[in-house]
Amino acid sequence: MFPNLRHLGIKPERYFRFVFLPLSVLALIFVIVALLLLQSLMELIGLFALVLYAVPGLIFAVALLYPKIIEGRMRNEIDNNIHFYITHMGTLATSEIDRMEMMRIISQRKEYKTLAEETRKIYLLMDKWNRNLAQACRFIARRTPSNIFSDFLDRMAHELDSGEDFKEFIRREQKVVMDDFTNHYSGKLYSIDVFKELYVSIVLSLAFFAAFAIIMPFLTGINVTHMMYLIMLFFILTEAGVITYLKGVAPRDPVWQTSGELTSADAKLFRWTNIGIAATLVTFTVVGFFNYILHLIDIPFPFILAISVTPLLLPGLKAKKEESEIRNKDRNAPSFIMSLGASASARGGNILESLKYLTAHDFGRLTEDVRALYKRLNTRINKARAWQKFSIGTNSNLIYRFMDMFTEAITIGSDPKDAATIVANNFNLLNSLRTKRNQAASSFVGISYGVIIGIAFSLYISFGVVESMSNLYASLGAAQKYIGDILHVVPPEDLSFIDMLVFIVLLIHSAVSSFAIKIMDGGRYIAGLPHFVGMVWLAAVAGFISKKLITDLLVISPMQ
DSSP states (O other): OOTTTTTTTOOHHHHIIIIIHHHHHHHHHHHHHHHHTHHHHHHHHGGGGGGGGHHHHHHHHHHHHHHHHHHHHHHHHHHHHHHHHHHHHHHHHTTTOOHHHHHHHHHTOGGGTHHHHHHHHHHHHHHTSOOOHHHHHHHHHTTOSOHHHHHHHHHHHHHHHHTOOHHHHHHHHHHHHHHHHHHHHHHHHHHHHHHHHHHHHHHHHHHHHHHHHHHHHHHHOOOHHHHHHHHHHHHHHHHHHHHHHHHHHSOOOOSBOOSSOOOHHHHHHHHHHHHHHHHHHHHHHHHHIIIIISOOOOOOHHHHHHHHHGGGHHHHHHHHHHHHHHHHHHHHHHHHHHHHHHHHHHTTSOHHHHHHHHTTSOOGGGHHHHHHHHHHHHHTSOHHHHHHHHHHHTOBHHHHHHHHHHHHHHHTTOOHHHHHHHHHHHHHHHHHHHHHHHHHHHHHHHHHHHHHHHHHHHHHHHHHHHHHHHHHHHHHOOOHHHHTTTOOOOOHHHHHHHHHHHHHHHHHHHHHHHHHHHHHHTOOGGGGHHHHHHHHHHHHHHHHHHHHHHHHHTOOOOOO
16 A cells, blocks of 8 residues: 555655544544543433444544545546546647657646646656656556556557557557446446445435434433434434445536636526525525414425425526536537538638538537637637637537647647547547436436435324324323323424424435435536425425324324
């Protein structure tokens, strides 16, 4: 684990001093404190106190495995960007650019993250240490954490030593590396399928535990407040773990452009989001005022929250519509790039004339962007900025990244058709992989709605049993000493508190599920708001029906 620490950017002495030692001491302190407070914790939360002893073990594991965690992060960054990297190298190789200059250009691309740093090391080995490209590639191949990148560097070093044409090698490597990336991407999608099965099992098991915990105060007399807080804690920790795991296994392939520059669509979504949040707060305040202060209406708390979050549909639907347009542009972009490259090559590299010809063609949602690009280029003010405005204005990350490579290649003298062929082929492959990803995300939507119904029914049925039985025994008028040793009546104010916290748990779960859906499909979280609102309403209705059914079933007629 330790020989490659320096290659990972970690100094061994700093690791021991600032990571391993502090976390180990923290784990030891946690164990000592837990031992001193064991009796108090057992009285407060029972056997659940033993779960806390897993925390110091987790802290120590993080301290010990920190280099492996960093190595895994670097491996993911390389594997998630290797398709852009090989495409960029392929477009540059179609020109007569020097190999060292190619490495310098790629190493300056911050969007490649760890790949840019690894390429910078190759460039420095060539520039400062007078190593040839083959030697530099072998040196980095033995140290890089990514198997895909390591194999590529080994193949490149071997072909360079054998004297093969570099341009032909890079063209052939497009398929090899993209096949490796496809396997990597497919593996991520398989992990998502496994996650969906684990998600259902974990969440429904947690719902069963929560349902039992709701009944426990009625059976044992345990403080209901402590039990509800414990339920919320377990739900929050579980949901946080679910999101963390999903972010680790899902492909890093965002739908929206990542330039950092705000577009008109971003500005509109920002305005709609502010309107939605303001409307939510106003609705909650008004409905709560009429319900709890003036008592003009009588709406259950779950429906108050459901009504309040409904305005969030406005920004959510706007974002969802924009994402649909982005995906339409992505489907049409490869044909546009291929047509532009072929036309420009036939016209001796005249991009402007080729673009003028293409403005009459239909490229779906991309058509207006193409026409706007032609108008900007025709002004002949700033061609580079015109291309940049086009790629960013589409809001598509794939168009933004691939068009940047294409324009850079033709600027340095590449044949437009050769560069367009490489970009379009890899673009089409990404679109096919995204289609599979969208299918996986769509199936998870149905699972999420089914799970929220299951949780709502289980929690509210348990709550309905406690509420009905508590009201029944409280209405008998019998002395507490006759029933207190068997069953414990839950006060009405505690029942209201349980009702409120149960729905807050469902609200949190709805938010997490909507986040999970967008992590799966690569979109923005704001586009998941319609699912959030839908699940909140579904939870409110399912909870109301559950309480109504169990209350009617447990009605006991008085004896005549």
